[in-house]
Each structure stands twice: as structure tokens, then as C-alpha cells.
Amino acid sequence: MVDYHAANQSYQYGPSSAGNGAGGGGSMGDYMAQEDDWDRDLLLDPAWEKQQRKTFTAWCNSHLRKAGTQIENIDEDFRDGLKLMLLLEVISGERLPKPERGKMRVHKINNVNKALDFIASKGVKLVSIGAEEIVDGNAKMTLGMIWTIILRFAIQDISVEETSAKEGLLLWCQRKTAPYKNVNVQNFHISWKDGLAFNALIHRHRPELIEYDKLRKDDPVTNLNNAFEVAEKYLDIPKMLDAEDIVGTLRPDEKAIMTYVSCFYHAFSGAQKAETAANRICKVLAVNQENEHLMEDYEKLASDLLEWIRRTIPWLEDRVPQKTIQEMQQKLEDFRDYRRVHKPPKVQEKCQLEINFNTLQTKLRLSNRPAFMPSEGKMVSDINNGWQHLEQAEKGYEEWLLNEIRRLERLDHLAEKFRQKASIHEAWTDGKEAMLKHRDYETATLSDIKALIRKHEAFESDLAAHQDRVEQIAAIAQELNELDYYDSHNVNTRCQKICDQWDALGSLTHSRREALEKTEKQLEAIDQLHLEYAKRAAPFNNWMESAMEDLQDMFIVHTIEEIEGLISAHDQFKSTLPDADREREAILAIHKEAQRIAESNHIKLSGSNPYTTVTPQIINSKWEKVQQLVPKRDHALLEEQSKQQSNEHLRRQFASQANVVGPWIQTKMEEIGRISIEMNGTLEDQLSHLKQYERSIVDYKPNLDLLEQQHQLIQEALIFDNKHTNYTMEHIRVGWEQLLTTIARTINEVENQILTRDAKGISQEQMQEFRASFNHFDKGEAEFNRIMSLVDPNHSGLVTFQAFIDFMSRETTDTDTADQVIASFKVLAGDKNFITAEELRRELPPDQAEYCIARMAPYQGPDAVPGALDYKSFSTALYGESDL
Numbered sequence: 001m002v003d004y005h006a007a008n009q010s011y012q013y014g015p016s017s018a019g020n021g022a023g024g025g026g027s028m029g030d031y032m033a034q035e036d037d038w039d040r041d042l043l044l045d046p047a048w049e050k051q052q053r054k055t056f057t058a059w060c061n062s063h064l065r066k067a068g069t070q071i072e073n074i075d076e077d078f079r080d081g082l083k084l085m086l087l088l089e090v091i092s093g094e095r096l097p098k099p100e101r102g103k104m105r106v107h108k109i110n111n112v113n114k115a116l117d118f119i120a121s122k123g124v125k126l127v128s129i130g131a132e133e134i135v136d137g138n139a140k141m142t143l144g145m146i147w148t149i150i151l152r153f154a155i156q157d158i159s160v161e162e163t164s165a166k167e168g169l170l171l172w173c174q175r176k177t178a179p180y181k182n183v184n185v186q187n188f189h190i191s192w193k194d195g196l197a198f199n200a201l202i203h204r205h206r207p208e209l210i211e212y213d214k215l216r217k218d219d220p221v222t223n224l225n226n227a228f229e230v231a232e233k234y235l236d237i238p239k240m241l242d243a244e245d246i247v248g249t250l251r252p253d254e255k256a257i258m259t260y261v262s263c264f265y266h267a268f269s270g271a272q273k274a275e276t277a278a279n280r281i282c283k284v285l286a287v288n289q290e291n292e293h294l295m296e297d298y299e300k301l302a303s304d305l306l307e308w309i310r311r312t313i314p315w316l317e318d319r320v321p322q323k324t325i326q327e328m329q330q331k332l333e334d335f336r337d338y339r340r341v342h343k344p345p346k347v348q349e350k351c352q353l354e355i356n357f358n359t360l361q362t363k364l365r366l367s368n369r370p371a372f373m374p375s376e377g378k379m380v381s382d383i384n385n386g387w388q389h390l391e392q393a394e395k396g397y398e399e400w401l402l403n404e405i406r407r408l409e410r411l412d413h414l415a416e417k418f419r420q421k422a423s424i425h426e427a428w429t430d431g432k433e434a435m436l437k438h439r440d441y442e443t444a445t446l447s448d449i450k451a452l453i454r455k456h457e458a459f460e461s462d463l464a465a466h467q468d469r470v471e472q473i474a475a476i477a478q479e480l481n482e483l484d485y486y487d488s489h490n491v492n493t494r495c496q497k498i499c500d501q502w503d504a505l506g507s508l509t510h511s512r513r514e515a516l517e518k519t520e521k522q523l524e525a526i527d528q529l530h531l532e533y534a535k536r537a538a539p540f541n542n543w544m545e546s547a548m549e550d551l552q553d554m555f556i557v558h559t560i561e562e563i564e565g566l567i568s569a570h571d572q573f574k575s576t577l578p579d580a581d582r583e584r585e586a587i588l589a590i591h592k593e594a595q596r597i598a599e600s601n602h603i604k605l606s607g608s609n610p611y612t613t614v615t616p617q618i619i620n621s622k623w624e625k626v627q628q629l630v631p632k633r634d635h636a637l638l639e640e641q642s643k644q645q646s647n648e649h650l651r652r653q654f655a656s657q658a659n660v661v662g663p664w665i666q667t668k669m670e671e672i673g674r675i676s677i678e679m680n681g682t683l684e685d686q687l688s689h690l691k692q693y694e695r696s697i698v699d700y701k702p703n704l705d706l707l708e709q710q711h712q713l714i715q716e717a718l719i720f721d722n723k724h725t726n727y728t729m730e731h732i733r734v735g736w737e738q739l740l741t742t743i744a745r746t747i748n749e750v751e752n753q754i755l756t757r758d759a760k761g762i763s764q765e766q767m768q769e770f771r772a773s774f775n776h777f778d779k780g781e782a783e784f785n786r787i788m789s790l791v792d793p794n795h796s797g798l799v800t801f802q803a804f805i806d807f808m809s810r811e812t813t814d815t816d817t818a819d820q821v822i823a824s825f826k827v828l829a830g831d832k833n834f835i836t837a838e839e840l841r842r843e844l845p846p847d848q849a850e851y852c853i854a855r856m857a858p859y860q861g862p863d864a865v866p867g868a869l870d871y872k873s874f875s876t877a878l879y880g881e882s883d884l
Contacts, residue, residue, distance in 0.1 A: 048253040049143070051245050055256035056146045058240035059154075062263070063090045074146065075139040081111025084134075088118055091153045108135045116145075124152050147255055154262045166258065169265060173197065176204045182217045188257040193246055195223025198264075202230055205268045209234055220247050237263045277824035278843045284821050285848045287367045288878055294360045295372055301353050302378040308346060309386040312338075316393035319400050323486040325408045332401045336712070339394075339733075350387060351741045354380055355748045362752040366759045368817065370880025395730060402720060409718070411485050413556050418476040422494055424549060425469055429501055435459075436508035439515075451610030453516045454531045456509075458538045458612050463509055465542045470502050529594040534612035536587045541614045543580070544622040547573070551629035558720065560644045567637050574630060584623055591616050647719050654710045655724035661703050662727040665735040668697060669742060676746050683757060687750045694743045704736055818879040825871035834859035834868035 053074055061070040064083065067090055071077035078084045080103075085096045097114050100107040112131035120126060126148065133141035151165075158168040160175070170185065177183045180200040185191045192198065194217050203210040209230050215223050224243035231237040240260045246252045322328045357380055360372050374380075436459075440452065477495035481488050550573070557563045591609070608615065675693070679686045711729040714722070756762065828843045829835040835856075840849040852874065859868035 047245070047249045048256075049139070051241060051249070051253040051256040052143050052147070053139075054242070054245065055240040055253075055259050056143060056150070058238045059150060059259050059263070060087055060146065062236075062238045063087060066090050075137045075142040078112075078142060079135050079137055080108045081113075081115055081131075081134075084115045085111060085118075088115055088149070091149070092118075092122075094118075105135060119145075119149065119152070122152055124148055150255075150259050150262070154266070155258060158262070158265060169258065169262060172265060173201065173261060176201055180204075180212065188254045188261065189252045192257050192261075193252060194220040195225075195227055195243070195246075198227035198231075199223055201261075201264050201268070202227060202235070206234065231264070231267075235264075235267045237267055277827035280824040281821060281828070281852075282844060282848055284878060285844075285851055287363075288369070289848075289851060291360065291364055291367070291369060291372075294356065294363070295374075298353065298356055298360060298372070299375060299378060301349065301356070302374060302383060305346065305349055305353060305383060306378065306386055309383075309390050313390055313393050316390070316397040319397075321404050321484075322408075325405060325412065328401065328405045328408055332405065332715070335398060335401060336715075340708075347737050347740075350383065351744050353383065354741075355744060358745075358748055359752060359755075362755060366756060368879060391734070398730070402715075405718065406720065407483060409556065411480065411483055413554055414476055414480055414483075415485060415487065415491065416554055418473060418480065418491060418495075420552075420554075421469055421473050421476070421549075422498060424545075425466065425473060425498060428466060429498075429505065432459075432505055433501075433508060436505065436512050448610070449516070451530070454534060454611040456512055456516055458534045460509060460513070461535070462538050462542065463505065465539070470498065473498055529590060530609045530611045533587060533590040533594065533609060534614070536583070536590065537612055537614040537619060540580075540583055540587055541619065541622065544619070544626055547626050548622065548629055551626070551633045555640070557640060557644065558647075558718075560641070560648055563637065563641045563644050567641065570633055570637055577626075577630075581623075584619060587619060588616050647717050650710065650714050650717060650719060651722045651724055654707070654714055655722055655727075657703070657707045657710060658725045658727040658729075658732060661707055661732055662725075662735065664700070664703075665732070665739050668739055669735070672739075672742050672746060676749070679750075683750055683754045687747065687754065690743065690747045690750060694747060697739060697743060704732065707732060818876045821875040821878065822872050825875060829871065833861050833863060833872070834865075835871045836865075836867050836869065838867075840869075 057071060057074045060074070064070050064087055067086055069083065069086070071083060082099055085099050088094075089096055096118050099111045099114065109131045112134045116126055116129070116131060126145070129141050129145055129148075134145060155169060156165050158164060158172065160168040160171045163171050166188075170188070173185045177185055177197055177200040180196070180203070182194075183196050183200045185197050196215060196217060199210050199212055199215055203212045210226070215226070221243045224241075224246060228239045228241070228243070232239050240263070241256060322331065357372075357374075364370065364372055440448075474495060477491050480491050485491065555566055557566065594609075672693075675690065681689075707729065825835055826832075828839060830839075837849075837853050840852050843849075844852065852871075853869070855877075856869035856871060856874045858864075859870040861868075
């Protein structure tokens with residue numbers, strides 16, 4: 001309902017006032033004071049009176065026809081007051097007192113007075129216009145009275161940008177015709193003579209009715225007739241003037257033109273309201289569409305990230321061991337590629353996802369929309385849980401890789417040791433079964449028998465010495481089985497063969513001893529000297545073989561202490577070499593003594609010692625081999641010592657860098673926490689400071705890259721521990737990622753505060769008051785629960801400053817509401833409780849019209865028609881409310 005602001009206004013009309021009025025804002029009164037006296041104009045220019053008669057008559061009939069009647073002569077047909085009262089009832093929508101039906105003059109005067117009293121009740125002060133003049137058919141007074149009615153009911157309520165009445169109507173005409181060539185509306189007389197202004201008004205609102213470009217300024221009659229005919233046919237505006245009346249006068253009557261133009265204003269005012277309503281709806285829909293796009297983007301990004309986590313975790317949880325170190329090292333390299341190449345972009349995506357989520361929630365709150373709830377399983381907390389599971393799988397996978405490589409390294413070492421000992425043993429047992437089965441004692445001499453017995457005793461001693469090696473071979477095979485060595489089958493087969501052969505040798509040895517001892521009863525004499533040589537040579541030979549085996553033994557160490565222990569043991573072994581050399585010389589001396597005795601006694605020896613195969617040449621050869629292996633062992637141990645020293649350097653180097661980077665990250669995290677609490681200055685200052693702080697953090701990245709390089713060197717060197725630091729590369733990485741995420745979130749919070757401040761018009765002082773309130777607010781339980789439902793819609797238990805200022809700005813500023821949107825749709829629907837797809841397509845842009853059509857439910861009310869859509873439930877759904 002339009003507010004007329006007319007409670008204390010009055011319009012004076014008559015000879016004494018010259019039509020001056022005291023209208024709203026003084027505009028109508030000022031206008032009337034500036035014009036020539038209306039009564040005098042009427043007397044001086046009959047053309048004006050003719051135009052007014054015609055225009056006022058048509059205007060009255062445009063309303064009277066709604067009551068089923070009309071007038072022919074304006075100064076005759078109102079004389080009894082009946083049609084005058086009817087006219088006032090139609091244009092005001094109110095009931096007047098019951099008219100008197102008598103034909104006498106007093107009855108007519110009473111009826112006209114009832115009409116004039118009603119006009120006066122609307123704030124119009126009639127001066128010198130009395131009922132008698134109207135009843136007597138005074139044309140001047142009758143036209144003056146009708147003009148007063150037109151001013152009050154058709155022109156006074158026009159308002160455009162704080163101007164009203166005539167000025168408002170003139171401004172409206174100027175705005176609507178501004179784009180048209182040859183049209184310059186400056187008044188309500190000369191500006192309308194060529195007819196282009198009338199055509200421009202119609203074309204602006206109904207372009208399909210007028211071909212404006214074909215009109216010519218030099219053909220005013222055609223232009224005027226075209227406009228009047230189109231208005232009458234399509235706009236229900238009766239023809240109020242003839243084109244010739246306007247063209248034939250030097251200056252058309254202003255009141256007639258104003259009356260005619262006011263009809264155009266009222267005809268198109270509905271379109272003006274529809275345009276305003278459409279603009280509001282478009283604005284609301286645009287906000288909703290943008291938010292839906294942001295929601296779709298969040299859903300897709302969350303889905304992609306969760307899918308990547310879902311695909312990656314099984315790979316990290318796949319703990320199927322490989323058979324070789326090379327295969328496991330390839331897995332470790334693949335894992336490093338994952339950490340260096342594949343994971344960092346996902347860290348950025350996770351951070352960006354959280355920032356997008358916060359920004360979306362801010363925009364929803366600013367547009368008075370409900371908080372966004374992602375699809376089930378796609379909440380930020382779900383992504384954080386998945387991410388935590390991913391990082392746990394990463395940690396377990398890396399530990400498993402390193403442990404598995406260590407296990408395979410030990411397996412390879414044990415397997416090589418097994419093969420080496422097995423090869424030595426197999427070489428020793430070669431031919432032993434055949435020797436033990438030989439029946440040479442049956443044809444031997446006594447001395448031969450004694451030699452065979454002694455030789456067998458030496459063999460038994462040798463056999464016993466090899467017992468330890470057989471046990472070592474079996475123990476290594478057992479350990480390989482327990483550690484799940486991939487080639488355990490062949491190891492077990494070989495070990496079993498060695499054990500079976502060992503048992504056979506033991507049995508054969510026992511059998512041969514029995515045979516020899518039986519024969520020994522018949523044989524005597526034995527060469528003690530050879531025997532002594534054999535007894536001392538065999539252990540010494542075994543000692544040398546063991547020494548050579550130890551000197552060639554493979555070793556694996558991980559610390560300086562371990563290698564220094566091996567070096568110490570080797571030094572201790574070298575300290576026994578002088579005693580061993582003296583034993584060697586003593587054994588060789590026995591052999592020389594035997595030869596000397598044989599030579600001195602002219603004894604012909606068969607050649608070799610009958611009691612042993614260990615000749616002096618063998619002893620010397622093996623001793624020389626031992627002498628050669630000692631410096632080689634020295635070199636191998638020194639190389640390993642150098643390697644362990646290098647590893648220790650790598651540990652210290654990594655620890656030195658990690659002990660700087662780790663505390664630096666921790667310090668920065670604490671500083672960011674203080675900055676987010678102690679923010680001073682404008683939001684732009686804070687944002688600039690935070691971004692500068694972020695750049696200083698990013699500039700520190702080369703220190704982490706250096707640490708990554710050092711960490712890779714440590715892993716490539718198979719270093720598994722570091723006593724010089726409590727920081728692992730995993731700790732550093734997680735801390736760095738948290739640092740980047742925290743500063744990004746803090747920057748995003750300030751950006752969202754700027755967005756909120758600009759959208760809500762919040763001053764810096766208000767923002768500071770909000771922060772102070774945020775730090776100290778304390779409410780009653782019911783009020784507190786209401787506030788928490790707004791500032792923490794996801795029930796996370798945490799309230800950010802951004803959410804708090806959104807709440808404060810909502811409490812202190814106005815935003816569009818569901819009721820306002822419903823009112824706008826009702827305007828477009830022509831006051832109906834529903835709207836049709838055709839009306840939406842006519843009033844809204846195509847994309848937004850289709851957006852509404854696709855989402856509006858069918859209207860179910862009793863006044864529904866086919867195709868009716870429910871705009872009320874749609875509007876309330878936009879704001880997350882239930883149907884009104």
C-alpha cells in the first residue's frame with residue numbers, strides 16, 4: 001500500500017488562490033504558485049478549455065466504466081452529484097454516504113456537498129468551489145474540481161527518488177525516455193507536441209507494440225495518433241486528446257498532458273514493481289547458485305582427495321616381503337618418490353579444501369543461508385581422519401621397509417656364510433668315505449699296519465675337529481629357516497646331505513678302527529717320529545684352516561663400537577702368530593729329524609709320512625696363505641671402520657641440522673598462535689603482516705630440502721638409528737606441513753574477516769569491539785546455546801573469531817529474508833499464491849528462470865491451476881527454514 005503522506009496536506013483551488021496547493025514536500029504548491037492563474041488561462045485560451053474538457057471527460061470515463069456508466073458532458077452530468085459520488089467511490093475504493101435520490105435542487109446540492117466533503121477529508125482544501133456552482137453547471141468550477149480530484153488521486157502519490165507529484169512524474173518520464181533520440185522531456189506541454197515522447201514511453205515498456213525507429217519527428221500527427229491508438233488498444237488507456245488539438249495549439253494544455261501521462265505511469269507501475277521484484281529474486285538466486293557451485297566444487301575436491309587416500313592406504317598397508325634386497329630397495333625408492341612427488345600436492349589440496357570450506361561457510365552466513373553440511377563421509381573431520389590413517393600407514397610402511405631390508409641383509413650374510421662353510425666341509429669330506437672303506441690293512445706289513453692305525457687316529461682327531469663346523473652349518477641352516485629365507489629348501493637339502501654324510505663318516509670311522517685294532521694285535525713297530533709329526537701337524541693344519549676361514553669370514557656392523565670390537569679381536573689374533581710360527585718350526589723340525597735319522601741309518605723311506613697327508617709343503621703353503629690373509633683382513637676392517645666413521649659423520653650432520661629446524665618449526669607454531677590472538681592494526685595490516693610472515697616461512701624451505709638430502713644419504717647408507725638427535729625426518733615433515741597449514745588457515749581467517757567487514761559494512765572499531773566481545777563474552781545458558789548454534793553449526797566444540805564476527809554482524813545488520821523473497825515472487829505472480837513457468841520466464845533471466853522451475857514443487861493449494869508452482873516453499877528452502 002502506498003503511503004500518501006497526506007494527513008495534513010490540502011490543495012487550494014479557485015480564483016482567490018489561482019490553483020496554489022500545499023502539497024507534500026511543497027512541490028505541488030510551488031508548482032501552482034509559479035504557473036499563470038488557472039482561471040485566467042481558461043478564460044484567455046479556449047483551446048485549453050477544449051483540451052481539458054476532452055481529457056478530463058476521458059479520464060473520468062476510464063474509471064466510471066468500471067461501475068458500468070459514463071458521462072457525455074462534464075459540466076452537465078455531474079450536476080446532480082450522483083456520478084460525482086460514484087467516481088470518487090471508484091477511484092478511492094471507499095464508500096461515500098448514501099446519496100439522496102430526489103430531483104430537487106436541494107437534493108443535488110446535498111449530494112455534491114457529500115462529494116466535496118469527501119474530497120476535503122483527503123486533505124484537499126477547496127477554496128471558492130461550492131456545491132451551488134457545480135449544480136448550476138459552472139464549467140470553470142467543474143473543471144477545477146475534476147483537476148483537483150486528478151491531482152489528489154492520480155498524481156499526488158507518484159514518487160520517484162524522493163520527488164513526488166508533478167516533479168516525480170516528470171522525473172519518471174525523463175528516466176524512461178532518456179535513451180531515445182529526438183526525445184527531451186522538460187515539461188508537460190511543448191515536450192509532448194511531436195508525439196515521440198508518448199511513443200518512447202510505450203516502447204520502453206512494451207517494445208513489441210511500437211516500431212520506434214520508423215517514426216519521424218516532422219510527422220507529429222502520425223506519431224500522436226499511433227501512440228494514442230496503441231495505448232487505447234493494448235494498454236486500456238482511453239484516447240483523451242486528438243492529435244490535431246495538440247498540434248494545432250502553440251502550447252498544449254499542461255493539465256491535460258499531465259492527466260494523460262499519469263495514465264501511462266499507472267499503466268506501467270505494475271511493470272516497475274515487477275522489475276524491482278525480479279531484481280531482488282535474481283540477486284537471491286545468484287547468491288544461491290554461486291554457493292551451490294562452491295558446494296559442488298567442495299564435494300568433488302573432497303571426493304577426489306578421499307579416493308586418493310582410499311587408493312593409497314592399501315598400497316602402504318601391503319607388507320608382502322620380497323625375496324631380495326634389490327627388490328626391497330626398489331620399494332623404498334618408490335616410497336621416497338611418493339613422499340617427494342605424490343604426497344606434497346595432496347597436502348596442498350587438503351589445505352585448500354579446508355580454506356574453501358571456511359570461505360563457503362562465511363559466504364553462507366553473510367547471505368543469511370544455513371551452514372553447508374557436506375555429504376555423508378565427506379566432512380572435514382572425515383578427511384582429517386582419513387589423512388591420519390594415511391600417515392599412520394606411512395609410518396608403519398617405512399618402518400617395515402627398513403626392518404625388512406635389515407632382515408634380508410642378515411639373511412644374505414647368513415646364506416653366504418652357510419655356503420662358504422658348506423663348501424669347505426664338502427671339500428674336506430671329498431674321498432673320505434672311500435678311504436674309510438679301503439681294506440688296505442689286509443695286505444699291509446706290520447709297520448704299514450701301525451702306520452694305518454696312527455693315520456686313522458689322526459683322521460679321528462681331524463674328524464672331531466670338524467664336528468664344530470658341522471654344528472655351525474646346521475645352526476646357520478636353522479636360523480635361515482626361522483628367518484624365512486626364500487631359498488630355505490636348497491639350504492635344507494644341502495645341510496641334510498652334509499649331516500647324513502657326517503653320520504656315515506662316523507660309522508665308517510668306527511668300523512675301520514675296530515678292523516685296525518684287530519689287526520694291530522698281530523703287528524708291531526710304528527714310527528714314533530712320524531706319528532708325533534702327524535699328531536702335531538694335524539691340529540696345526542686345522543688351526544691354519546680355521547684361521548684362514550676366520551680371516552675370510554664376512555662381517556656386518558652398524559656402529560663404530562662394533563667394528564672396533566672386530567679390530568680388537570683381530571689384533572688379539574695377530575698377537576698369537578709368533579707362537580704359531582714357533583709351533584710350525586717345531587713340527588717341521590720333527591719331520592727333518594725323521595729324515596736325518598733315516599739317512600743316518602740308511603733307511604729308505606717310502607716317500608711320504610705314512611701317518612698323515614699333511615706334508616711340510618702343505619704346512620708352509622697354508623702358513624704363507626695365512627700370512628697373506630692377515631693384511632687383507634686389516635684392510636677390510638680399516639675400510640669398514642672408515643665407513644662407520646662416515647656414517648657417524650652423516651648422523652652428526654643430520655642431527656646438527658634437525659636440532660635447528662625442529663625447534664625453529666616449534667617456535668614458529670607458537671608465534672603463529674600468539675599472532676592470531678594479539679592481532680593489531682587494520683585487517684589489511686594484519687593480512688600484510690601474516691603474508692610477510694608466511695613468506696619468511698616459505699623462504700626457510702631450503703633448510704628442509706637440505707635436511708631431506710641428508711636424510712636420503714642416511715637411508716642410502718642403511719643407517720637405522722641416531723643417538724645425536726630426538727628429531728626424525730617424519731617429525732620434521734609433519735611439523736612443517738602443520739606449520740604451512742596453520743599459517744594458511746590464519747591468513748584465510750583474516751581474508752574472511754575482510755570479506756565479512758566489506759559485505760556488512762563493519763568499521764575497524766566495530767571489528768575490534770567484536771574481538772573484545774569474542775574474548776570475554778558470557779551469556780546465560782539459553783542465550784549461550786542459541787549463539788553456539790549459530791557460531792558452531794557443525795558442533796565441533798570450537799568457535800573461531802570469524803564465526804563470531806559473522807554472528808555479531810548478523811545481529812547488528814539487515815539482510816534479505818525469506819519473507820522478502822516471497823513478497824517479491826508474489827509481485828511477479830500478480831498477487832497469486834502460486835506462479836507459472838511462463839511468468840518466471842517472462843520476468844527473470846533465462847538461466848535463473850530455469851533454475852527456479854527445476855526446483856519449485858507443484859502448488860497444492862485449493863486455488864491451484866495446471867502448471868502452478870509453489871514459490872513460498874522454494875523461498876523458505878533457500879534460507880533453510882520450514883514452510884511458512
